[in-house]
Structures are given as structure tokens and as C-alpha cells.
Amino acid sequence: MKGLNLKEKWLATAKSYDDLFKLSLLGGLCGLVCGLVMAFFYMVMYVPARYFIEMEFDSFTSLPLITRMTLPVLACFLLALLFHLIPKAYHKVGVPYVVERLTYHGGHLPVWNGLVQFVSAVVGLLGGLSMGKEGPAVHLGATLGSVLAVRTKLTQYGVETMLACGVAGAIAAIFQTPLAGVLFAFEVIFLEYRQRFVLPVLLSSVVATFVSHYLIGPMNAFDIDALHHVTLSLELLAACLLLVVMIVLLVALFFHIQKVTWRFSQVSVWWRFAIVALLTALAAAYLPESLGIGYASLSRLLAGEVFVYALLVLILVKTVLTAVTIGLGIPGGMIGPAFVIGGLAGVFVALVFGVEAGNIALFALLGMAAMMAASFQAPLTALVAIIEMTQSSASIVPALFVIVLSCLLLRVVFHQESIFVERLKFMGMASSISPFRRHLRQHKVSSVSDAALLLPVKIPLEQVKDLASSVVNYVAFEADGCWYWVHRSHVLDALQNLDFGPQPWLGFDQGVGMMDLRLAVASEAILQIDEPSSLEALLDWFQETRQNDVLIRLPNATYCVVSKHHLDHFLLKHDD
CATH class of the missing domain: 1.10.3080.10 (Clc chloride channel)
Known part of the structure; x- marks a missing residue:
């Protein structure tokens, strides 16, 4: 029996690696x-x-x-x-x-x-x-x-x-x-x-x-040369602090405008999109650099072209225009514009501090990373993104500084989560499932099931005798369109009654003794379903049907039985 248990454990482990490979x-x-x-x-x-x-x-x-x-x-x-x-x-x-x-x-x-x-x-x-x-x-x-x-x-x-x-x-x-x-x-x-x-x-x-x-082909969206060395200094620290303040204020403005526009979600799509069309057309006339994603405008700025009278105006217009466009329901993304707004803010801070032209790209990167991290509360994503895009780790220390401070201030001062989380909150929805539900989703039915042997209603007596050597505890059969189940030992007990004479369940088919399971054992009716996707789906099924047991058909055409009591025991055993 110990060897059997070891074999079962090995097969279960092998199955988990098969799942990983698949x-x-x-x-x-x-x-x-x-x-x-x-x-x-x-x-x-x-x-x-x-x-x-x-x-x-x-x-x-x-x-x-x-x-x-x-x-x-x-x-x-x-x-x-x-x-x-x-x-x-x-x-x-x-x-x-x-x-x-x-x-x-x-x-x-x-x-x-x-x-x-x-x-x-x-x-x-x-x-x-x-x-x-x-x-x-x-x-x-x-x-x-x-x-x-x-x-x-x-x-x-x-x-x-x-x-x-x-x-x-x-x-x-x-x-x-x-x-x-x-x-x-x-x-x-x-x-x-x-x-x-x-x-x-x-x-x-x-x-x-x-x-x-x-x-x-290779993407060089911002045409930023690789950074080989960044000198840490008090001037860099002061510039980073100003950049953090600017990014936090821009993100707060970005969030606030979107929250205002979300209130008009029930207004006709014609009116909402007409407002976006009007504002974008005005921007196209007076500040065309604010159109589209903005990658081209940022690249031109980094190349040394001065294409606006006031860079700060472009930053504000781009922030407001993007927030209104997305907030009023235009089905676009915010990641690209957030990168651009952050990059423009970084360039603005670099110009304020009179940074050399060769180091302006560093501040553009820092602004991009901070804006993305604060807007979506994704600090590591923002950090790794700029490292992979520049193929340089030289900016890690200042990038971590602006990322952490921006995310922290936005949470502590403005009590803001990710813009996506805020959107779901506004709609009255949760942004994540509870730990209890998550735990259930990560486990299959096999965690709480007992194998069941599917038998015909009338079974040869020799096959009944073979149940004595089976390791399966439950037997299931279908009769008159309904499913029934019974413990294997009860079927064997019924077979022993032949020692006391002929039984009502005994029949013959071409000279072969047959047991009618409907007459031989006191079986219980049970519902049969296909394998649920997770224990969460199984728990929902138990709650909806108010059943205590269920017969489950697995993808390999085998069957198992799950009881509500067994599932509850599993949840208590794994309760953190």
C-alpha cells in the first residue's frame, strides 16, 4: 500500500509537469x-x-x-x-x-x-x-x-x-x-x-x-541614444524632485478630468464624440503636436527642434485632450500618451535646470517612467520598459527615485489607485477577486474528488467479484435517464447474500449470472455534470443547486464523485 501511495504521488507530480509543458x-x-x-x-x-x-x-x-x-x-x-x-x-x-x-x-x-x-x-x-x-x-x-x-x-x-x-x-x-x-x-x-x-x-x-x-523591424519610438553613464549629484536630485512634483500634479489632473467626464457616460454617443471632435480640431489648428499618440513630437523635441512657443502649454493641452478623449468613451489607450506626457515633462524640467543637450534624453526617460508608473501603479513595468527600450541600466537609480516617489505621493496625498482601478470603482465593480476566490480558481476538481467506477445497470457476477481488488471506492450507473451512486463495499455485500440463497436482483443472460444494481443495493440519485473549470465554479454550482454530492465526467471519459462536505473540509484545511 505504501508503494501504491508513492506511485500515486509520482503520477500526480508528473501530471502537474505535463500541465506546465502544455x-x-x-x-x-x-x-x-x-x-x-x-x-x-x-x-x-x-x-x-x-x-x-x-x-x-x-x-x-x-x-x-x-x-x-x-x-x-x-x-x-x-x-x-x-x-x-x-x-x-x-x-x-x-x-x-x-x-x-x-x-x-x-x-x-x-x-x-x-x-x-x-x-x-x-x-x-x-x-x-x-x-x-x-x-x-x-x-x-x-x-x-x-x-x-x-x-x-x-x-x-x-x-x-x-x-x-x-x-x-x-x-x-x-x-x-x-x-x-x-x-x-x-x-x-x-x-x-x-x-x-x-x-x-x-x-x-x-x-x-x-x-x-x-x-x-527594430522599434526606436523615441530615438533616444543609449545612456552610458549618469552622474549622481545634488543638482540631479533637485531636478528629480521637481519632476516628481510635476508628474504627480499631471497625473492628478489626468485622473480628475476623466472622473468628471465619466459622469456623462449615459449621454448620447453622438454628443460625447462631437465634443472630442471639436476639441481635437481646435488642437489641430493651434497645437498640432498634441494630436495622435505624440511619439513623433517627443522625438523631434529630443532631436533639438523647438516646435512650440511654450512647452508647458503642450504638456497641459496633451494631458487635458487625452483625458477628455478617453473619458468620454473614445475606445483608445492611455499608455502611449502617458509616456509622451511624462517625456515632455522631463524635457521641461531639464530645460528649467539648464541641463546640457546630451542629458535631456535622461530626463525624458525619467518622466516617461514616472508618468507610466504613477498612472497605472506599475513601478517595475515602467522601470524595466525604459531599460529595455534604451538597452542601458545607467538610469536605474534616478528612475527608481522618481518612480517610487511619484507612486507614493499619488497614493498617500491624492488616495489614487491605478486609473483602471479607479474606472472600475466608479462603475461599482471590484478590480480583483478575493483571496478566497483566487485560492479556489487555482485548484482543479481533482483536489477534492474521489474516483468513481462507471458500471452498467446489469453487471456480470464475475465483474462484481473483481470490485474486491479495485482501489476505487464508488460505483456509478445510469438507469431510466437518471444517475445513481453507491459505495463499492455495498455492492460486494450484496454479492455475499448469494450464500443465503437466490436473490431478487439475480438474473441470467445467455447463461451468465447478472446482478441488477437497481435491486441489489440502496443507491442514491446524483446529478451528473461535466468537469467545472475550477473549484470556484464547483462551489458556485453547489450553492445554486443546493446539492450535497455530484458526479463529474472528466475529459478522459472517466468519472469522479465530489461531496460538498469534502469540498468544505478542503477549504478549512487550506484556510490561510
Whole structure:
């Protein structure tokens, strides 16, 4: 018996490694698909911009005045028409929607919402609206991971792993920053670090980066040269403190404007998008550098071109325009604009302190990192992103300083969480599940089940005798469309009654003695279901049906029995 227990433990351990290998393969596949989809996303945006609008993507300052004022108006009209025609169920898109589906729907994302996100993001970005492509990319990546998990019939743990793979793959493909993609999935979507997810998610992120690099080429969004050395000084410390104050105030303004605009979510989409069109058209006329994501404008500034009379005006206009655009429901992202706003703030501080031209890029990086970290409460993601983009670790110390202080002040002084968390709070939703529910999601039914042997209603007596050597404790059978179960020992006890003479359950089929289980044992009726995705789903089933036991059909056509009492005992045993 001891050897049997060791064998069972070895098989259980081997099964867990098989699951890890399967999830890693699927993670690599998810990264491949994410890389291909992100490359297609780029192509759909860049080809029309170059060949129809006759500009480099995101370089709206090169367009004639009439063209750049017409584009946002046309984009808002098309988006309003799209959202007017499609059902309201498909209106929800973006990172907050991904977190909502993870928290309340087990991470299952509808494909149609992803298609709406793709189309609307392309229209908005080509129209010059102040929004980013990274948020839509996260939604698309999460949808791909969710669909892959559903197609392969993974458990809840597998679904969440694939969702993390999709998010990490999307961010990695968009920025070509694999580690930042992994950290983004944990810090922004799951709001916690999950070690069990790491290997499949890392593989997805690396594969997506490779595909993106191969199809799109290396990305130098900001044209920032690698930093080889940063001298720590009191002047640098003072400049960093000013940058922190500026970033915190900008993030607070960004949050406040969005919270005001969220109150108008029930107003007609035509009115809301008309306001965005009007404000963007005015910005196109007087400050075209604020259009689009803003990468091109920041790159030109770092190259030494002075294209605005007052850099501070551009920072404020970009902050307000992005907050209004996203807050009024335009389905775009905030990550790219947040990077740009932070980078512009960093350049402004560098100019205030008279920093040498060669070191202005450092302050742009610090501002980008601090703005992203404070807006999304993702400090490690922001830090690793700038290290991977510059391929230099020289800015780690000042970057950590501005990141930590910015996140801390925003939480302590303004009591603000991530903008995505704040959005869900405004909608009356939680941004994460309770530790109890999370614990249930991480375990399969096998943690609380007892194997059950499926038998026909009428069974040969020789097969009944074989039950004596079986290690399975329960027997299940189907009769008249209903399922029944009984302990194996009761069937063997019924067989022993033959010593006292013929029994009512005894019959013969072609000379073979048969036992009718319906007559031989006092069996109990039991409901039969397919394997739930997790113990959370099983607990919900028990609460809805008020049953005490259930017969579960596993994917390999075997059966097991789970009792509510056994599940309660498991929860008490693992209660932290």
C-alpha cells in the first residue's frame, strides 16, 4: 500500500509537469499569434497613413491645416456611427474591460468586443485623436489568449494563464520589451505577481517580441541614444524632485478630468464624440503636436527642434485632450500618451535646470517612467520598459527615485489607485477577486474528488467479484435517464447474500449470472455534470443547486464523485 501511495504521488507530480509543458506550448503559440496580430495592426495603421494621407504615422504636423482638422472630425463621426449601430454589449473595450472579465467572468472575453476594439482603435489613431495603441493591443492580446484557452478546453487556471500570455505578448510586440510585457500583465491586469504563470508568460512574451522584430523591424519610438553613464549629484536630485512634483500634479489632473467626464457616460454617443471632435480640431489648428499618440513630437523635441512657443502649454493641452478623449468613451489607450506626457515633462524640467543637450534624453526617460508608473501603479513595468527600450541600466537609480516617489505621493496625498482601478470603482465593480476566490480558481476538481467506477445497470457476477481488488471506492450507473451512486463495499455485500440463497436482483443472460444494481443495493440519485473549470465554479454550482454530492465526467471519459462536505473540509484545511 505504501508503494501504491508513492506511485500515486509520482503520477500526480508528473501530471502537474505535463500541465506546465502544455501551458508553455500554448503560451508560445499565443505569443506567435499575438506577434502576427500586432504586426497586422501596425500594417493597417501605417499603410493608409503613408499611401492615402501621405504622412508618416503619428506625424500630423506635416499635414495641411484643413486635412488635420478634418481627420478627427471624420474619425469621431465614424466611431459614433459604429457605436450607434452595434449592440451596447459590444461597447465595452480596453484594459478596464479585460480586468472586469477576469474578475467577474473567469477571464472569458467575447471575440466581437475584440473586433470592435480593433476597428475603433484604427479609426481613432488614423484620425489623430489623442489616444494610444497599447491599450487596444492589450484587449486584443487578452482576447486571443482567452479564445485559445476556450478552444483547448483549459481549466480556470489555464484560462488565466493564457490571458496573461496574451497581455504580455501584446505589450511585448508593441514595445519590443518582453520583460515589461510580463510585468505589465502582473502589475496592471492581475494586480499581483503570480509565480506559477511565469514560464508560459515569459515564453509568450519572447516569441511575440521575436515575431514583431522580424516582421516590423527594430522599434526606436523615441530615438533616444543609449545612456552610458549618469552622474549622481545634488543638482540631479533637485531636478528629480521637481519632476516628481510635476508628474504627480499631471497625473492628478489626468485622473480628475476623466472622473468628471465619466459622469456623462449615459449621454448620447453622438454628443460625447462631437465634443472630442471639436476639441481635437481646435488642437489641430493651434497645437498640432498634441494630436495622435505624440511619439513623433517627443522625438523631434529630443532631436533639438523647438516646435512650440511654450512647452508647458503642450504638456497641459496633451494631458487635458487625452483625458477628455478617453473619458468620454473614445475606445483608445492611455499608455502611449502617458509616456509622451511624462517625456515632455522631463524635457521641461531639464530645460528649467539648464541641463546640457546630451542629458535631456535622461530626463525624458525619467518622466516617461514616472508618468507610466504613477498612472497605472506599475513601478517595475515602467522601470524595466525604459531599460529595455534604451538597452542601458545607467538610469536605474534616478528612475527608481522618481518612480517610487511619484507612486507614493499619488497614493498617500491624492488616495489614487491605478486609473483602471479607479474606472472600475466608479462603475461599482471590484478590480480583483478575493483571496478566497483566487485560492479556489487555482485548484482543479481533482483536489477534492474521489474516483468513481462507471458500471452498467446489469453487471456480470464475475465483474462484481473483481470490485474486491479495485482501489476505487464508488460505483456509478445510469438507469431510466437518471444517475445513481453507491459505495463499492455495498455492492460486494450484496454479492455475499448469494450464500443465503437466490436473490431478487439475480438474473441470467445467455447463461451468465447478472446482478441488477437497481435491486441489489440502496443507491442514491446524483446529478451528473461535466468537469467545472475550477473549484470556484464547483462551489458556485453547489450553492445554486443546493446539492450535497455530484458526479463529474472528466475529459478522459472517466468519472469522479465530489461531496460538498469534502469540498468544505478542503477549504478549512487550506484556510490561510
